[in-house]
Amino acid sequence: MHNNSSSHFTSFDGSTLYYQHWASSQNSQPKKAIVLFHRGHEHSGRVAHLVDELNFPEFDFFAWDARGHGHSPGARGDAPSFSACVKDIQYFMQHIEQHYAISSENIAIIAQSVGAVLAATWVHDYAPKLRALCLAAPAFDIKLYVPFAEIGLRAFSKIKTNFFIQSYVKAKMLTHDHARSSSYDQDPLIARAISARVLLGLYDASKRIVQDAYHLYVPTQVLSSGRDFVVFQKPQKQFYERLPHPKKEFHVLEGFYHDTLGELDRDIALQKIHRFIQQCFDEPYQAPQLLNADKIGLSCAVAETLSTPFPAHSIKNKIWQQIKANLKFASRFSTGIKIGEDTGYDSGSTLDFVYRNQPESTQLLGKIIDQQYLNAIGWRGIRIRKQHIEQLLIKYIEKLRQQQHAIHIMDIAAGHGRYILNTISQLPERPSSILLRDYSALNVTAGQKLIHNLELEDIAQFIQADAFDQASLAATTPQPTIVVVSGLYELFNENAQILKSLEGIYQAMQHGGYLIYTGQIWHPQQEFIARALTSHRAGSAWVMRLRAQAEMDALVEHVGFKKVDQCIDEFGIFTVSVAQKLE
Incomplete structure (x- = not known):
């Protein structure tokens, strides 16, 4: 039996989103949970039946109302962006881990339709240590039926920033279960429209995630409905085929409509999900082995x-x-x-x-x-990355101040140092020290000039130094409490080189300090950059080896840090993460 309650969590922008919690009556340790994500247009109440039907009495269950749905705030069917909804998941999962003491290694996700795309995007972009992922009828490509509909929506969205599209889907197209289709028609919380920006964001994220599913390192089960009038099956198969984890399954449920987990014969689907999750929990969690991804894969x-x-x-x-x-x-x-x-x-x-x-x-x-x-997409992403670095820098300076720590900042490859120095110059209270380093004499000269112009010479210095010199980094004084590594590791292929740099940073940093590091997990212009653009290294080609977020996090955690935070741009290119030195 489960005890049901409802609550709210605060997301990244201060919005409070509604969720339901079904607590297990069993006191099993460690605590385990299943998190449910509803279809587009729906809400947590539409998946509540799964709590009993899945027959997992030892698990807690959680289900949210996505923003713009159910009891959560926002215009119905709308959100600031699709990526904002993905970030909402990150904050929801952090809330579950912190408030209910359930670690991500002991959580499985069951998600359907648009919710499945949100969940898959979150797993790809944020690389959580998740036990299992079950996706039912993921909406990687929606059947709009109108010729050139997507092209038309994109063109009109340039004229009108945002507008709403009414769903053509009737309840009888979703399930053979007459009681469930009737309840859909009568449910006042169903959001029958979807905003253009969310729909187009869904399309963009879907194409990216299907293309780059090679970097989704979680045991995954995909259930595809055989008579789905809402979404196409082909991208579901492409997604599955590219998944790298050996524990993966693809099932076609013949005769099923789109509401896979609300179908008349849904026991067929639920038995498959139950078996898959049970098997994943019968074995200890194993993190993906990615430290040698620079040599094979x-x-x-x-x-x-x-x-x-x-x-x-x-x-x-x-x-x-x-x-x-x-x-x-x-x-x-x-x-x-x-x-x-x-x-x-x-x-x-x-x-x-x-x-x-x-x-x-x-x-x-x-x-x-x-x-x-x-206006190139890569440079737009770079500028968003800069904003994220600045936001996280301010956030963790404040955290350290609350903990009565002195603020000693180091950037090991600062370029001209503009984003660090501009951010610091706007703070009401200056840090105790700033150390900027860079390999280039040109950058050091430009950075020193900027320090002078901003009148920060009393606390800031800029030196020429190698970001991969472990001994030099480890000998830094005073010991930094915040270290920034921005746009550096993405330029170098070898993980051994990155690990030396990270070891030096870890040795230098004070206990409780924070590392802010960037990643580049995907790029739509990777070949153009490699074939046409030159690098700073003696005019050689700029060949980027894209690191999955899971790989980048594995390198950081290998030297002893624990990841605690992350941001990503709306294009899915650049991540900015935070890890803490706890020991």
């Missing part, structure tokens, strides 16, 4: 392929050589592209131009090129 293979030039006389080589020539030509007019060509597109000078976010060319053509360049 998909990301290694892709980077290796992109590092290999095409044959000199091939058509592909000629195309890329022409693109590189076009960039050289554009650098005659564009300040931004000239900086990239001269110092590398991954250099501190390039990043400083991107952060300034203003066309700086003197000629009209150059200004137009600058603007297009700055």
Whole structure:
């Protein structure tokens, strides 16, 4: 038996979202939980029947009302973005872990339709240590039935920022269970519309997650409804085929409509889910082994392929050589592209131009090129990454102050140091010390000038130093309480090199201090960057090996840190995470 109650949790933007909790009457240790995520348009009450039907008396159950649904706030069917809903999951799961003392290793997720896409995106982007993931009829591609509907929605969304689309789905298209379809029609909490920004965000996230499912390291079961009038089955199969975990299953439930877990014969689906979850909990949790992902696996293979030039006389080589020539030509007019060509597109000078976010060319053509360049999705993501670093820096400075810790900040590869120094200069109380380091004399000179301009010379210094020199980092004085590593590890392939840097940081840092580190888990322009853009390293090609968030976290935790926080941009490219030194 389970005791039901309802409550609220506070999400990242201060919104309080509603959820239900069914507490197990059994006092099993460690505590275990199943978290349920409802379909689009619905709410937690529509999945409440699963608590008894799944027959897991030893588990606590949780189910939320997504923002804009059920008893949670917001316009019905709307949210600030699809990625905001994914971040809501992160805060919901943190709330469960902290408030109910249930660790993520002892949690399984069951999610359906749009809820399944939200859950899969969260697992991919935030890399939780989750025991099992069961996805029923994931809505990776919705059947809109109107030709060119998605194209039309995107075009209209440029004219009108946000608008709502009424669902065409009738209850009889969802389930053969007449009582359930009747209750759907009569339920006043059903949100029958969905906002364009959430729907288009769903499409974008779905394409990314299906494409990059190789980096989702959780035992996963996919249940596909055989007669689904709402979503397509093909991307569900593609997603499943790309999953890397050996414990994975794909089931087609013949004759089932879209409401897989609310179908008349849902016992067939629930028995499969019960068996899968039970088996996952019968064995101890095992974290994915990713420390050698730089030497074997998909990301290694892709980077290796992109590092290999095409044959000199091939058509592909000629195309890329022409693109590189076009960039050289554009650098005659564009300040931004000239900086990239001269110092590398991954250099501190390039990043400083991107952060300034203003066309700086003197000629009209150059200004137009600058603007297009700055609007590239990667640079937009970089600027959001900067905002996230600044937000987390302020947040954890405040945490340390509350704990009566002195604030000693170090950035081991600061570029020009603009985001650190600008943030610090706006604080009501200055930190005790700031140490900025960078390999480039050019960056050090520019950073020292910025320190002077901001009148921070009494607390800040900028030195030329190697971010991978473990001994140099470990000898840092005073011992830092916050260390920032931004945009550095993404530029280097070898994990052994990263581990040396992290070891040095860990040895230097005071107990209770925080590491703020960035990751690049996906990029829609990975091949363009590798084939056309040059790196700061002697003009070589800028070949990025994308690290899954799970891999980046594994490196950080291997040296002794514990991850405590994370942000990601709405495009799913750049993450900013926080880990703490607890021992």
